Amino acid sequence: MNPRTGIYRGRFAPSPTGPLHFGSLVAAMGSYLEARSHGGEWLLRIEDVDAPRCSPAAADSILRTLAACGFEWDGEPLWQSRRSEAYAAALERLKDAGTVFPCACTRRELADSALAPDGAAIYPGTCRAGLAPGREARAWRLRVGQARIGFDDAVQGRIESDLAAEAGDFVLRRADGLFAYQLAVVVDDADAAITHVVRGADLLLSTARQIYLQQCLGVPTPAYAHLPVAVNAAGEKLSKQTLAVAIDNTRPVLALHAALDFLGQRPPADLGRGTVAELWAWAGANWRLQQVPRGPATVSATVA
Ligand code: GLU
Numbered sequence: 001m002n003p004r005t006g007i008y009r010g011r012f013a014p015s016p017t018g019p020l021h022f023g024s025l026v027a028a029m030g031s032y033l034e035a036r037s038h039g040g041e042w043l044l045r046i047e048d049v050d051a052p053r054c055s056p057a058a059a060d061s062i063l064r065t066l067a068a069c070g071f072e073w074d075g076e077p078l079w080q081s082r083r084s085e086a087y088a089a090a091l092e093r094l095k096d097a098g099t100v101f102p103c104a105c106t107r108r109e110l111a112d113s114a115l116a117p118d119g120a121a122i123y124p125g126t127c128r129a130g131l132a133p134g135r136e137a138r139a140w141r142l143r144v145g146q147a148r149i150g151f152d153d154a155v156q157g158r159i160e161s162d163l164a165a166e167a168g169d170f171v172l173r174r175a176d177g178l179f180a181y182q183l184a185v186v187v188d189d190a191d192a193a194i195t196h197v198v199r200g201a202d203l204l205l206s207t208a209r210q211i212y213l214q215q216c217l218g219v220p221t222p223a224y225a226h227l228p229v230a231v232n233a234a235g236e237k238l239s240k241q242t243l244a245v246a247i248d249n250t251r252p253v254l255a256l257h258a259a260l261d262f263l264g265q266r267p268p269a270d271l272g273r274g275t276v277a278e279l280w281a282w283a284g285a286n287w288r289l290q291q292v293p294r295g296p297a298t299v300s301a302t303v304a
Contacts, residue, residue, distance in 0.1 A: 024062075167208070
């Protein structure tokens with residue numbers, strides 16, 4: 001809840017790298033039901049900031065599937081690809097404050113760095129005190145110093161993070177000139193006055209970075225709830241890379257029922273044979289965030 005306005009504002013922020021699969025349907029459903037059960041708004045944001053990995057066709061397909069599933073979002077979807085000016089302005093503020101620094105390191109030069117839990121290289125600090133003579137800036141990184149971030153996640157409980165050990169100075173503007181996901185998310189959530197972020201627990205490692213960045217930019221920190229990650233029978237997160245199947249637009253109730261079940265809501269079996277409207281009516285009346293398991297959990301082959 002925004003303490004000044006009393007408004008709950010949530011969002012769903014898919015990356016259009018492929019069609020909507022079960023894992024992203026779970027995030028859409030959890031964020032939607034949490035927002036609606038608080039009488040709040042639910043915004044849609046297409047996270048196409050990483051343009052080379054995204055496609056307009058995938059965005060279009062995601063929007064069609066969400067509509068077929070009966071999701072009703074407030075206002076027009078926001079497209080990150082149209083927000084470069086806002087990201088550039090935020091980066092300028094950080095430059096003025098000295099919280100970011102230019103980095104000349106190439107991927108190869110960072111190849112021997114320690115790895116963060118998410119597999120990214122932890123920056124060894126090479127350019128932190130200034131570029132070596134003759135080197136040119138490629139990327140911009142945020143100084144994390146000795147920052148420690150703690151937050152209470154509504155599903156996962158207390159999370160404590162030591163940013164130097166878990167992330168290091170992370171990139172805000174990439175060598176290819178694109179703004180990094182971390183910056184885009186923080187600027188977009190702040191500009192849209194998002195009060196609650198409900199998303200997959202695969203993003204849990206990003207949250208401490210985002211909270212630190214919010215602090216550097218002087219914007220509010222939303223409340224967080226990270227939903228269990230859906231994995232396939234091999235224990236892999238459902239994603240385009242693991243070839244998760246797209247939600248079948250002609251049978252949305254089946255997928256919605258499976259998502260409700262996955263989120264621990266124990267929907268009656270016959271709800272899966274009814275209409276989309278009936279399913280949402282039941283879900284709206286019975287949604288309990290406290291019933292959501294921490295996960296991760298396996299989903300059946302029919303939806304995975
Ligand atoms: N775009 C991200 C994804 O699809 C979600 C980002 C977020 O919810 O903050 O995984």
